[in-house]
Amino acid sequence: MDKKTLTVFGKGQKYRTIPLNETCLKIIARYKDNEPTIFLSKNVSTLSRHGLHKRCVAASKKAKIEQFGPHALRHYFATRLLLKGVNMKIVSMLLGHTSVKTTEKVYIHIMPDDLNGVTDIIG
Numbered sequence: 001m002d003k004k005t006l007t008v009f010g011k012g013q014k015y016r017t018i019p020l021n022e023t024c025l026k027i028i029a030r031y032k033d034n035e036p037t038i039f040l041s042k043n044v045s046t047l048s049r050h051g052l053h054k055r056c057v058a059a060s061k062k063a064k065i066e067q068f069g070p071h072a073l074r075h076y077f078a079t080r081l082l083l084k085g086v087n088m089k090i091v092s093m094l095l096g097h098t099s100v101k102t103t104e105k106v107y108i109h110i111m112p113d114d115l116n117g118v119t120d121i122i123g
Helices: 022-029 049-063 070-083 088-095 100-110
Strands: 005-010 014-019
Touching: 014 088, 049 070, 070 088, 070 100, 088 100
Parallel strands: none
Antiparallel strands: 005 014
């Protein structure tokens, strides 16, 4: 594994590689041998969806925040990227959607504010 990416096995039995920011890298560095063991089961196999959900619930309890699951993190990830101006096609690729239309259907509702003032550039 490249130390600045995380390979994810997801829906459709597909792998995709996600670039990690400095915050993610610092969190992962806290784990043994700088490997992302938070995403592995105790026997070092891929963590199941149920296992990952349990870890999210445990983390939310530890942080004393409302419980969340991996899907909520996925939506947060996509929403934050879009609100920061990342192109919808790039977000679609990071999410592993086969079509940008899938991403648009789910996230287009957060985009209308970006249209405010866009026509002001026309004189």
